[in-house]
Each structure stands twice: as structure tokens, then as C-alpha cells.
Amino acid sequence: MRLREVAIGIMAATLLFAIMLAVTLGGTGWTPSTEIRPLAKFYLENCFNVFNKDLWAASPEAVCAMLWDYRGIDTYYETAVFFLAVIGGVAIFRVAEIKISVTRERQRGLSIIVKSVSRIVFPLIVITSASVAFHGHLTPGGGFQAGSILAIAPLVLIAAFSRHFIEEDLRLTKDKCLTLRTVGLIAIALIVAIPILAGAMALMQNQVKPWSHHFSYPEALGPLWLAGSLFFYNVAEYLTVGAGFTLLFLLMSIPEEEFRRILKL
Amino acid sequence: MSRILSFIVALMLLFTVFLIVSASISPMDVILGLVASIVVAAFTSTLIIREAPQKALNVTRWAWAVLFFLYYILVMEPKCHWDVIKRILHPKAPIKPGIVRVPYKVRSDYAITAVACSITNTPGTVVIDVDEGEKKRYYVHWIDVKTMDEERCYEMISKTFEYYVRKVFD
Numbered sequence A: 001m002r003l004r005e006v007a008i009g010i011m012a013a014t015l016l017f018a019i020m021l022a023v024t025l026g027g028t029g030w031t032p033s034t035e036i037r038p039l040a041k042f043y044l045e046n047c048f049n050v051f052n053k054d055l056w057a058a059s060p061e062a063v064c065a066m067l068w069d070y071r072g073i074d075t076y077y078e079t080a081v082f083f084l085a086v087i088g089g090v091a092i093f094r095v096a097e098i099k100i101s102v103t104r105e106r107q108r109g110l111s112i113i114v115k116s117v118s119r120i121v122f123p124l125i126v127i128t129s130a131s132v133a134f135h136g137h138l139t140p141g142g143g144f145q146a147g148s149i150l151a152i153a154p155l156v157l158i159a160a161f162s163r164h165f166i167e168e169d170l171r172l173t174k175d176k177c178l179t180l181r182t183v184g185l186i187a188i189a190l191i192v193a194i195p196i197l198a199g200a201m202a203l204m205q206n207q208v209k210p211w212s213h214h215f216s217y218p219e220a221l222g223p224l225w226l227a228g229s230l231f232f233y234n235v236a237e238y239l240t241v242g243a244g245f246t247l248l249f250l251l252m253s254i255p256e257e258e259f260r261r262i263l264k265l
Numbered sequence B: 001m002s003r004i005l006s007f008i009v010a011l012m013l014l015f016t017v018f019l020i021v022s023a024s025i026s027p028m029d030v031i032l033g034l035v036a037s038i039v040v041a042a043f044t045s046t047l048i049i050r051e052a053p054q055k056a057l058n059v060t061r062w063a064w065a066v067l068f069f070l071y072y073i074l075v076m077e078p079k080c081h082w083d084v085i086k087r088i089l090h091p092k093a094p095i096k097p098g099i100v101r102v103p104y105k106v107r108s109d110y111a112i113t114a115v116a117c118s119i120t121n122t123p124g125t126v127v128i129d130v131d132e133g134e135k136k137r138y139y140v141h142w143i144d145v146k147t148m149d150e151e152r153c154y155e156m157i158s159k160t161f162e163y164y165v166r167k168v169f170d
Helices: A002-024 A038-047 A062-070 A072-092 A102-106 A112-134 A143-160 A163-168 A174-197 A230-252 A256-263 B002-022 B027-048 B053-057 B059-089 B109-121 B150-169
Strands: B098-103 B125-131 B137-142
Touching (some): A062 A072, A112 B027, B002 B027, B109 B137
Antiparallel strands (some): B125 B137
16 A cells, blocks of 8 residues: 555656656747737737727727627527527426425525525625626626626525525526526627618628728717627627526426426336 | 615625726726616615614624724634644644534624634634524534533634624624
């Protein structure tokens, strides 16, 4: 036993030393250059170029501008695929009514310490996610990331209290999640289609382009910098992803016995 | 009335956190932060505040909270750290671990939580479970069990925490 531990120790040390040697001697392969490459330059020039607004996206956040403006259709389909995945989840867990006995469920959950902390942490996670969503066009983050953060909040409550607490006390049922999710996706579809309805030449047009002089989402609304459609996309995506993940968490937290009971297995 | 006050307290907390997370007090962040805080506070004010919301606006309680924090960080933590450091570095590792019962006398949920977190956060003691039933007590893992007597444990582990926490939360 003792010999084995020593052998493991020597092996681990040898491995670490080999990795260290490889890194120190520069054996990690090709490293990107520190100069700005032509493609990056192109993106930087066209995202927030205040001197030449021909191709700009009105957003200093290049990633967000690319995601929704340069390759917006791609992102839209990504969201749609996620929507289908959630629909698939709902279809698999297609038990209409789950009635877990309330009195039994009330006494469940973790200790009062975990519950009290979760009570405070829950709203703070939600407000943090809102901040990430609202700044998606200015700083790293955005709709999907904010939605993922938002979905953690109900997950914390499921762990600390119970699934029942979310559905009964917060009145956040899975049907409401599905509605919220659908509203978000419809909002994205509307933001996509409005430029065409307003006479622009392209779907998902954020700002006026040289070949399409008709329509442009507002850059700013008073003190609010909207970056055209990007702000609205982010908020809609935030709702969509947050409600979608919450719905999945709610479905997955149904106890197996309940399924067996309802499906009479 | 207390419903509205709860809402206002929750709003203040959420708005402050929004500004801290956004790291900005530009007009844009103030507007968006207010909108988001109002929506979130409307849903969660009853979740955050379970008892009298005016406690959160009481200046004396806040002063006690600051005092407790300073005393905790500057005096109690270093003392416990030093005790555990000595045990680690001592060649004989003089530990006598065990789980003891520590009764608590605070009343509200947040007070019970605050005392438990204070005990856990100091090195050497960890709250493992809490009994909220008839016998109100914590089960505490102690690195050096000096006594099994509940009242003595209370005095040695949690009396000072309870003194401050009661002024803040109860």
C-alpha cells in the first residue's frame, strides 16, 4: 500500500514536470500573433465605427453585434432549435397534472439555514441576470448567458425548498414558463420581421445599410443606448432562455414515483 | 401597509445590487435598474421579507450590524484562526473532534441563519444540522470538544454571536 502511494506520487510528479518542461520550452504548438488580423480589423471597424456608419451595428460589443447582426439568422435558428428541444422535453414528460400531496411536501426541503439564504440569493440572482441581459450590447454577456443565469434561481429554490414551492408559493407553473418562452420567441420573430414590413431590403436589419435606405432601429432612446435592435433581441432571448431552462428544471424535478403512479406502471 | 414597506425594502436591496453588478450609475443604468428592480421586487418581496419590514430601515440595527461585522472580522476570526493554526503546526496535532449540541435562543429565521453562518465561518466549528422543533439547538462539529454540557457549549461557542445577532435581527 505504502509503495503504491509512493509510485503514484512519483508518477504524478513526473507528469507535472513533463508538462512544465513542454510549456517552458515553448512546445505548445502555434500561438496566435499579437497583431490584429485582417478579419478582426474588419469586425472592429464595422461594429462601432462612429466616423463611417455605412456598415456599423451601433454596438461596441463586437460579439453581440456579430451574433445578432452579422449572422442573425444563424442565432435565430439556434434559438428555434432550443425551443424545439424544450417542446420535445415537454412532450416526453407529458403528464398533464402532477398533484403531490401538499401537507407532505410542505415539511420537505433543506434546513432553515439553507432556506433563509436561498430566500435572499434568489432575487439577487434574478437581478444580476437582468443586469447581464440589459448590458448585452455593451459588455460581454447577452441574452443567452443572462437567461442561463436566470434559470439558476429557480434551480436553487427547487434544491432548498421543493418543486412545489415554486409552483404554489411563487405561482410559477410550467404552463406560465411555456407561455413566457413562446412570447419571447414571438418577440424575436417580430423584431426580425419589422424591417421588412417597414420597407427595408433585409430581414434582421439593425441599422441603415448603403443598399437599403429605408429603415433603422433607434441607436438610442434618450439616455438609453439601445444599439438598434440588439437590446430588444437580448431582452427577448433572455426571457426565452430563462423560461425554457426553468421549464426543463421543473419537468426534471418531478419525482419518478409520480410518473409511475399516473402512468399506472 | 407592511406589504408596501416590504416592497420598498426589497426594491432598495435589488436596486443597490443592480448598480453594484453593473458597476455604473449612468442614467441608463438607473432607469433600467429601477424597472428591473420594480418587476423583481413585486414577485419576491414576500420571499425576502417574512416579518416586520421596518426592521430593515432601523438605523440602530444597521449600526449593530456594522459593529458585529468589524468585531467578527477583526477579533473573533483571527482568534479562532490562531487556535486552529496552532493545532495544525503542533507535532502532536492536539485535536479531539466531536459533534455537540448547542442550544440557541434567537427567534427569527434570519437570526438563526446568521448565528449558524457565524459559527461555521469561524475555523474549528461547523454547524451540521439545526433542530427547529421543541429543542431549539444546533448540532455543531467541534475540532476540540471541551465539554458535552449544552449550556457550557452555548457559552463557549455561540454566546457572543447571539448577543450581536439578536440586536441586528430579532
